[in-house]
Amino acid sequence: MPSRHEDSGESRTINRRNVLSTIGAAGAVGLAGCGDQSGSGDDGSGNGSGDGSSDGGSGGDGLFPLQVQLEVNADNSDRVQMVELIAESMEQTEYFETEIETYEWNTYVGRVLDPEYQDNGFIPCIGLSGTFNPESFCNALHHSDNIGACCNLNGISDSELDELMDSARYGQEVAQDNALRAERYDEVWNYLAEERYSSITHFDLETSVSNTDVHGFEMWPFQEGMYSYNMFAPQDEQIMWIDRDTAAGDSELSDLVEGGTLSIAVGANIESFDPPHSSDTTSTLAQNFLFESLVANDTEGNIYPWLAESYELLDTTDIDRTAYADYMSTVETTEEGVPDTDEQIIIQHPEDNPAEDDEVRVLLPDDAVEAAEDGTYGMHYRYSLQEGVEFHNGDEMTAEDVVATYEYYENSQLAPQTFDSVLTAVEVDEYTVDVYAQIADAEAERELPGILVLNANQLAEIEKGSLDPREDNVPIGTGPYEFAEFEDEQYYEVTKSDNYWVEQQGVAEAFSWFDGSDAFPDGPVIDGFEVEIVPDDSTRSGALQNGEIDSTYGLNSSTLDDFDSSEDYIVYGVETGGYEYIQYPVNVEPFDDPRLRKAINHLIPRQAIVENVLNGYGRPAWTDLPELAQGSGTADYDALEDEIRPTNEYDPERAAELLEEIAAEN
The missing domain is CATH 3.40.190.10 (Periplasmic binding protein-like II)
Incomplete structure (x- = not known):
């Protein structure tokens, strides 16, 4: 599509043929609300076969040298270089023989989010976008509810860890006491350091360049x-x-x-x-x-009404998810060990196990509405909508659109992170919507209204x-x-x-x-x-x-300094909620041994990654918590870093000690 560029500013278009001449079919650079904050690098074609043929963890006749396959998306050169640096560090110990497989982004995302990926024994590297809430730096990676979603890639399922993360977010105590919430998150960070299911390598410095x-x-x-x-x-x-x-x-x-x-x-x-x-x-x-959305955030994470003219918390109750038992439906389970229903499961009874039981109790959308109407809920928020808001087709936005949007989110990609808190949304009148949380949730004020409002008439037709x-x-x-x-x-x-x-x-x-x-x-x-x-x-x-x-x-990152030194461009940067991580295949031997995971973690040169790969445009992840989430994520960040940082330091000697322990037993 030929076009022109006139300096007058009245017409500002570009020669697309020129710009697009080397474009491949690479996909998104990251996952949002679970998305990454880094850019893309080479042509994105990838060289991975995607057939999972590598043994990913067999060590031949003996355990060591252990053959390890690391995986990464090819269209992010910084990330590829980071993985190469980690692989080189592992190789230097002579305990590992590494192989790196790269994939075009869309192929890669589909690959690592496949629930069967956890059985391969591979170590994936990916980037995510966290939030202002500390849970997005532990829950997304480690909560069993997020297996195959965003972004528990290797099937991490630890009931004790689930309980720790839930106790830091859910319940009347932490919802009303931010100091207690912070203390409980400190327990989470220490537990993760001990088990080392994942390694967050660094927090991104989000950068953009403009003329x-x-x-x-x-x-x-x-x-x-x-x-x-x-x-x-x-x-x-x-x-x-x-x-x-x-x-x-x-x-x-x-x-x-x-x-x-x-x-x-x-x-x-x-x-x-x-x-x-x-x-x-x-x-x-x-x-x-x-x-x-119904609400908006400022750069400090403060929440402001937006499509909602105002909102208020009407009620909080002290219940847990077993309180919904009388409203639950019973459904059979499949051979794969999942509930056999096409409807969105709002809550599964905590005492039921679909992997073992022929039937399980689940709360379905209609059940949730009934429970809320009967007064069974964790929190009750009321949103009074702006009047006179029009969609682009001229329809006025009303409560019907908001409720229809919540229903449209059912069984979607974002359903796991929507219905981890939302119980139901109910239209009160034309401009009023009640949104209920399943149980008291310290993050409800931000998470409950976390939808982009869509047009109900359009949703009814597609x-x-x-x-x-x-x-x-x-x-x-x-x-x-x-x-x-x-x-x-x-x-x-x-x-x-x-x-x-x-x-x-x-x-x-x-x-x-x-x-x-x-x-x-x-x-x-x-x-x-x-x-x-x-x-x-x-x-x-x-x-x-x-x-x-x-x-x-x-x-x-190698090009940013050139732009920064030019008077014709401005480089902007801020530490973000974006982070990079690798995740260990904990369900495949020998990665079920935390000593192996800790050893590899000590071989990740975080400082060198930031300095040599990112040219300083990032910060090493000495803890799993970035600056923007520290307020509610730790009781004392300096004390947390003093405690956790030694477990994340580059320390080949300590890594060798751990590997030698494992070798001696094998």
């Missing part, structure tokens, strides 16, 4: 929300604009220029426009132009998972931008809505909590976004240097 035409840009700690935050975030008085005549610097609201089209490049294809049926970072980034232009279903939201055009694996365009509800009401009128400057605009000021899909790192870098795009993110 100096982009003004007012600030970093958001989660990649999937980077551009939606910058385009309009009154909770932080954050607004981004384009000025092609004045170089960005200490820009102020008084300098704001309206209009123009911003061209950005993302490192992966947009795999889905269907919010609950996708979990990769790039898809969520694309969806955030179109859809909005099959689940098909809210996508590739399925001839144009996504309809309430956001400030409307879907304009999408070419699979090439580009995506949105244009500013003519009837955005915040602009119609005015920011001060729409948000009672807004106490910012009168000069802050009532909506985004950029007319549209062109999102170029460019998986190759060097191609994105070259497009930025050639003036074909205005901004990108996740570039290979």
Whole structure:
């Protein structure tokens, strides 16, 4: 699609043929709400066969040297180099013979999220996007409920650990006492250090690079929300604009220029426009132009009403999940040991085991509504919706849309992390929705409303998972931008809505909590976004240097210093909730021995990874807890680091001692 670039700023498009010439079919760079915060590197073609043919853990006639297969997505050169560094460190002990298999991203995600992957004995490396909540740095990787979901890749199932994580999040005590919650999370971090099921290697420094035409840009700690935050975030008085005549610097609201089209490049294809049926970072980034939530967060994690004009906690009760027994349905189990039902399981009775029992008791959606109506619930929140909010098709948003959205999330990719807390959502009246938590939840205020609100009329006409232009279903939201055009694996365009509800009401009128400057605009000021899909790192870098795009993110760390030293570009960075990790196949011998896992952990050169691979754009994970989640995740971070850091230090001598112990017994 030939196009032109006029310096006047009235038309800002790029030569797509030029930019897209080396694009492969690589997928998303990470998992969101479980997504990664790093970029992509080579052509993403991968060299892994994907057939699982490696023995992944057999050591020939003796245990050592142990043959180990490490796996990683090929389209992230930093991550590949990190795995190579770990493999080299393991090889130097002479206790291991390593092999690295790489895969194109979409193939890789499907591979590692397959529940059968845990039986292969492989060590996968992947990146995730955490949240402001500490549970996302332990629960996603280790809770048995997340096996085959996001992102317990190797079947970690430890009932004692499950109880520790649950006790730090659920129950009236921790929901009302943040200090107690922090103490219980300290127990989790110490337990993980002792068992060492996974190794978090480092916390990402989220980076983006823009030319100096982009003004007012600030970093958001989660990649999937980077551009939606910058385009309009009154909770932080954050607004981004384009000025092609004045170089960005200490820009102020008084300098704001309206209009123009911003061209950005993302490192992966947009795999889905269907919010609950996708979990990769790039898809969520694309969806955030179109859809909005009941609440919003600022950079400190504080929560503000958004599509909900206000909300309140009406009631909290002291129950556990066995309280739902009288409302549960009985279903048979399959040969694979799972409940035999097509409906969303809200709660499975804690005393039942589908792997052993022919029948189990489960709470299904209709059962959950009945329980809530009878007063059996953990928490009861009421959301009073903004009136006059219109979807892009002109429909007014009402409680019906919110309830329909929760139902649409059932049996989706995001169902495990939605219905780990949500009991049900009930329409009270046209503009009021009650959302119930299963039990008291310290994270309920953020997690219960954690959906992107969809249009009920559209949902009634489509099959689940098909809210996508590739399925001839144009996504309809309430956001400030409307879907304009999408070419699979090439580009995506949105244009500013003519009837955005915040602009119609005015920011001060729409948000009672807004106490910012009168000069802050009532909506985004950029007319549209062109999102170029460019998986190759060097191609994105070259497009930025050639003036074909205005901004990108996740570039290979080796190129960031060059941009930082130039007066024509600005490099932005912030430590994020993103983290990289490897996970051990705990269900395959000899990885069921924690000494082996600890030994490999001592062979991970975290400091060298940050310095030599990431060029300093990251922080070694001496604990499993990043800065943004420390407030509720530990009673004393300095004390926690003093205690946990020695277990994560690069220490080949200690690794050799552990391996020698194992060798002596074998």
